[in-house]
Amino acid sequence: xxxxxxxxxxxxxxxxxxxxxxxxxxxxxxxxxxxxxxxxxxxxxxxxxxxxxxxxxxxxxxxxxxxxxxxxxxxxxxxxxxxxxxxxxxxxxxxxxxxxxxxxxxxxxxxxxxxxxxxxxxxxxxxxxxxxxxxxxxxxxxxxxxxxxxxxxxxxxxxxxxxxxxxxxxxxxxxxxxxxxxxxxxxxxxxxxxxxxxxxxxxxxxxxxxxxxxxxxxxxxxxxxxxxxxxxxxxxxxxxxxxxxxxxxxxxxxxxxxxxxxxxxxxxxxxxxxxxxxxxxxxxxxxxxxxxxxxxxxxxxxx
Amino acid sequence: xxxxxxxxxxxxxxxxxxxxxxxxxxxxxxxxxxxxxxxxxxxxxxxxxxxxxxxxxxxxxxxxxxxxxxxxxxxxxxxxxxxxxxxxxxxxxxxxxxxxxxxxxxxxxxxxxxxxxxxxxxxxxxxxxxxxxxxxxxxxxxxxxxxxxxxxxxxxxxxxxxxxxx
Numbered sequence: 001x002x003x004x005x006x007x008x009x010x011x012x013x014x015x016x017x018x019x020x021x022x023x024x025x026x027x028x029x030x031x032x033x034x035x036x037x038x039x040x041x042x043x044x045x046x047x048x049x050x051x052x053x054x055x056x057x058x059x060x061x062x063x064x065x066x067x068x069x070x071x072x073x074x075x076x077x078x079x080x081x082x083x084x085x086x087x088x089x090x091x092x093x094x095x096x097x098x099x100x101x102x103x104x105x106x107x108x109x110x111x112x113x114x115x116x117x118x119x120x121x122x123x124x125x126x127x128x129x130x131x132x133x134x135x136x137x138x139x140x141x142x143x144x145x146x147x148x149x150x151x152x153x154x155x156x157x158x159x160x161x162x163x164x165x166x167x168x169x170x171x172x173x174x175x176x177x178x179x180x181x182x183x184x185x186x187x188x189x190x191x192x193x194x195x196x197x198x199x200x201x202x203x204x205x206x207x208x209x210x211x212x213x214x215x216x217x218x219x220x221x222x223x224x225x226x227x228x229x230x231x232x233x234x235x236x237x238x239x240x241x242x243x244x245x246x247x248x249x250x251x252x253x254x255x256x257x258x259x260x261x262x263x264x265x266x267x268x269x270x271x272x273x274x275x276x277x278x279x280x281x282x283x284x285x286x287x288x289x290x291x292x293x294x295x296x297x298x299x300x301x302x303x
Numbered sequence: 304x305x306x307x308x309x310x311x312x313x314x315x316x317x318x319x320x321x322x323x324x325x326x327x328x329x330x331x332x333x334x335x336x337x338x339x340x341x342x343x344x345x346x347x348x349x350x351x352x353x354x355x356x357x358x359x360x361x362x363x364x365x366x367x368x369x370x371x372x373x374x375x376x377x378x379x380x381x382x383x384x385x386x387x388x389x390x391x392x393x394x395x396x397x398x399x400x401x402x403x404x405x406x407x408x409x410x411x412x413x414x415x416x417x418x419x420x421x422x423x424x425x426x427x428x429x430x431x432x433x434x435x436x437x438x439x440x441x442x443x444x445x446x447x448x449x450x451x452x453x454x455x456x457x458x459x460x461x462x463x464x465x466x467x468x469x
Contacts, residue, residue: 062419065337065357066420069420075439079438080433091445096447097455100456103347104463112337115446195422199423202426289459
């Protein structure tokens with residue numbers, strides 16, 4: 001009887017606090033309950049996944065539409081630093097892979113969707129902006145031995161978007177400044193003066209994220225989290241996640257020769273490999289069927 | 304004793320679960336992406352029943368994993384969509400576009416929400432003439448449908464792992 005009381009008390013507690021506290025418990029309570037709770041806690045769950053306080057502040061304040069406009073401007077800034085590799089077939093191919101892996105992520109849809117462009121540079125690098133604009137260099141594509149490896153790079157970038165890492169780079173002060181713009185609560189749209197103030201803050205926010213993407217890079221832990229998200233995504237789609245390991249090993253060999261770019265903004269591939277190892281226990285060596293290899297070779301010919 | 308306890312717990316559990324589901328049933332949420340589809344099944348391969356747009360309010364009917372079944376009063380259609388496309392916030396229709404009517408009042412919008420929009424991008428572009436948006440506009444047009452994805456996976460002999468796309 002005591003057991004029944006305990007179970008009842010537990011259930012009541014569970015239902016009384018639909019917030020994040022019970023999230024782990026709910027997962028264990030079976031699919032039905034978790035599903036019923038999904039509507040109520042989906043956003044909270046996403047917010048928890050996004051981690052740091054700064055990120056959840058950004059998540060609270062900004063809608064996907066705001067992320068999209070930030071992402072567009074950041075992508076335009078990066079695309080002003082690099083030339084675009086103009087090959088329609090290869091661009092179509094990376095978009096098919098990128099948009100397919102994105103669909104299997106925990107954030108399959110952004111405001112205007114995920115899109116990929118190839119940067120015409122030897123530099124080994126890739127960028128993902130808020131909203132899902134992904135830029136990958138020819139140099140990094142050359143490190144990919146298979147379509148599975150290319151999918152791993154793109155899944156890693158989708159991981160950064162899904163986890164809100166770019167938005168996390170926004171300085172807390174920007175929110176305070178936005179809050180100080182006078183009179184905004186009265187009007188649906190911003191007046192001229194308010195617009196000028198907001199524009200200045202937008203400029204600063206773009207700067208915050210650019211600094212992170214180009215100069216500082218994400219924290220090592222964020223890179224590991226994006227790797228982990230990539231492994232999950234690859235498994236869901238049916239690509240071999242061990243391709244990510246192969247790719248990192250290949251990058252380790254090639255990065256030595258390169259200053260700047262990826263090497264400057266990412267933790268050493270060696271440390272990422274160590275973090276990755278436990279996640280790949282169940283996966284065998286990468287074996288690519290003929291048709292997949294054939295299309296990879298075809299589209300990579302000019303890269 | 305056990306014989307009584309187990310059915311009693313199950314009964315209570317089902318009552319409580321029904322209660323939770325009922326709360327979910329009553330809930331309304333807004334579309335937070337520019338456009339998305341209501342599908343016949345809780346997956347991207349589910350056929351499209353209707354298209355819904357930004358700020359539209361939907362009535363939640365059911366959930367399954369990361370998928371939500373909802374009714375769009377505007378189209379009178381019900382179907383499944385991914386939870387990431389929804390927010391419990393009320394959103395204002397996009398400025399200068401024909402959006403779904405919204406009952407949101409100005410006070411309910413955050414400053415950021417009003418601030419970082421198309422208007423700000425125009426302002427930014429005026430001030431930063433060296434930043435070229437041409438390729439951003441072009442890349443945005445590259446869109447692969449769910450059926451193109453499916454064909455691509457099939458051609459590459461890529462078989463979804465257990466559970467498939469979420």
